Amino acid sequence: MKDTLFIGKITATATHEIKNVLAIIRESGGLMQDFLNMVPDGVFQHKDRFLKILSNIEEQVVRGDDISTQLNRFGHAPDTDVSSENTGEMIDQMIELTKRIAKARQMTFRNASGKNHVLLRCDPLKVRKLIFQGMQFLMAYGTPGDDIAVRSSTRDGKKVVIEFDPGTQKITSVEIKKLMTSEEWKDLELTAESLNSRAGMDHESGVLCLEFTNLNTI
Amino acid sequence: MADLKVMLVDDEQEFATTLAERLRMRGIETVTAFDGEEALKLMAAQRPNVVVLDIMMPGMSGLQVLGKVTAMYPDLPVILLTGIGSTSEGIAGMKIGAHDYLMKPLQIEELIEKIRSAAAKRI
Numbered sequence: 001m002k003d004t005l006f007i008g009k010i011t012a013t014a015t016h017e018i019k020n021v022l023a024i025i026r027e028s029g030g031l032m033q034d035f036l037n038m039v040p041d042g043v044f045q046h047k048d049r050f051l052k053i054l055s056n057i058e059e060q061v062v063r064g065d066d067i068s069t070q071l072n073r074f075g076h077a078p079d080t081d082v083s084s085e086n087t088g089e090m091i092d093q094m095i096e097l098t099k100r101i102a103k104a105r106q107m108t109f110r111n112a113s114g115k116n117h118v119l120l121r122c123d124p125l126k127v128r129k130l131i132f133q134g135m136q137f138l139m140a141y142g143t144p145g146d147d148i149a150v151r152s153s154t155r156d157g158k159k160v161v162i163e164f165d166p167g168t169q170k171i172t173s174v175e176i177k178k179l180m181t182s183e184e185w186k187d188l189e190l191t192a193e194s195l196n197s198r199a200g201m202d203h204e205s206g207v208l209c210l211e212f213t214n215l216n217t218i
Numbered sequence: 219m220a221d222l223k224v225m226l227v228d229d230e231q232e233f234a235t236t237l238a239e240r241l242r243m244r245g246i247e248t249v250t251a252f253d254g255e256e257a258l259k260l261m262a263a264q265r266p267n268v269v270v271l272d273i274m275m276p277g278m279s280g281l282q283v284l285g286k287v288t289a290m291y292p293d294l295p296v297i298l299l300t301g302i303g304s305t306s307e308g309i310a311g312m313k314i315g316a317h318d319y320l321m322k323p324l325q326i327e328e329l330i331e332k333i334r335s336a337a338a339k340r341i
Contacts (some may be wrong), residue, residue, distance in 0.1 A: 016274060019301030020230050023323035027236040030326060034243050065323055 004078035004125060012075030018068040022061050029057045070096040077125040084121050087152035087160060088113040094131045095150065102135070106144035109135060112151040112165075120160045120212055126195050127212070133188040134164050134199075134208050141179050142166060155211070164208040173203035222337055223247040225266035227257040227283065228299065229275045233322075240326055246333065254278030258286055261294075268317075268336045269296045270329070273307050281311055288315035295336035299324065 033054045036047055044050075070093045088111060095102075095109045102109055120127065131150075138148055149165045171179075179185060180201060192199040197212040224246055228234040231252050238248040249264050251257035253275055261269075269287060273280035284296055295317035300307045308319030317336045320329060 016301045019322045020233065023301070024230065024233045024236065026323040027233055027240060027326075031236050031240055034240060061323060 002078065008075045008078040010075075012072050015068045015072035015075060018064065018071075022064050022068070025057065026061045029054045029061070066096060074128065077128055079124075081123060082121065083124050084119045085124050085127065087118045087120050087162060088116075090124075090128055090131060091150050091152060091162065094128060094135060098132065098135055102139060105139045105142070107139055107142055107146045107148065109148045109150055109164075112149035113153070114151070116153070118152045118154055118160055122212065123195060126191060130188065130191045130195060130197070130199075130210060131162060133184075133191055134162070134210060137179075137184050137188055138164055138166065138208060140184055141171070141182075143171075158213065160212040162210040162212075166206050171206060176201055176203050176206060222268070222333070223249070223264065223266045224333055225249050225251060225257065225261065225264060225269045227251045227254065227269065227275075227280075228272040229253055230272070237326070237329075241330070244326075244330060246330070254280070254283035254286075257283060258290075261287070261291070266294070268333050269294060270299060270333070271296050271316075272299045272301075272322075273311065274301060281307075281314065284311055284314060284316055295339055297329075297332050297336055 033051065036044075036050055036054075039047055041047070073089075074093055074097060091111045091113060095111060098109075135148075135150075138146070142148070146166050149167065150162065151165070152160065152162045155161045185199075189199050192210065195212065197210060199208070199210055201208050222245075224241060226234050226238050226241070226248055227250075229252055231250075234250045234252065238250050241248040249260065249266065251260050255278060257269070257271070271280050271283055271287075275283075280298060284298070287294060287296055296311075296315070298308055298311040298316045298319040299322055300319060301322040305319075305321075308316075308321075311319055317339065318332050320332065
């Protein structure tokens, strides 16, 4: 068994258990809410406070459910060496699972791909790794407060492109040229090469672009 | 919904008993079973209108239980519960006769809607 397959299997299995935990928390909170709703107003002075706390618990269940769903799918990424992947879903997944790191850098990433489904036949784990490396590169060299739009699209009907757009450019083209000699960038390029894809950064706009071949669009 | 009887089958006992209590509070008679063998034994005596069945259970899996239920009670609708973050297991279950499926953690309103729809189909 490959190491990645082992890690993925354990991760995916654990997310099933997390879903069960969340289900018990939701039903227990729901049952408490049912009982509270049976209490007439004015009888229990903390009723509203309890209902608010139960609403907070429910919000966290939804949050945990989103994370565990994405983690489950991520855990299944090493299952096959090649598969057709929805790039928008991969972007969503990596944004959800790396929120904590981005938050620590006071940055946000959002999927700006819209509703068009772009399918990419690829190594599913490596493409996720490359998307993460793109995010990690921008987190290392971006500016706190950056809100980075990540979008996937097709180009010339033959290529799939994933762009990371920081919006207003805050660093100079000279600085960008320097960044592209960093170890992080070299690592990113290595992953890109192993996928027969290309990584580039526009010196004027600061947009990081990953370009893949082998596409299938619906 | 007084005549509606649901059998809830899940090895997560805390989940099953709590959800059963919530369903009862909403007027749905609910019996619980914590594994497939127990469910099949209870089914003949309890005669539920709808079965809500977890897919991932120790011993006899949800899909194995589903196979037996559809063979023994072809008109009895089964709603599958899955904790898996994909729809593949639920779809696999529907291919072998499940009425519908839901992901855990579920929303009780959605479950009730599916229970009603399943019961109506049976009638």
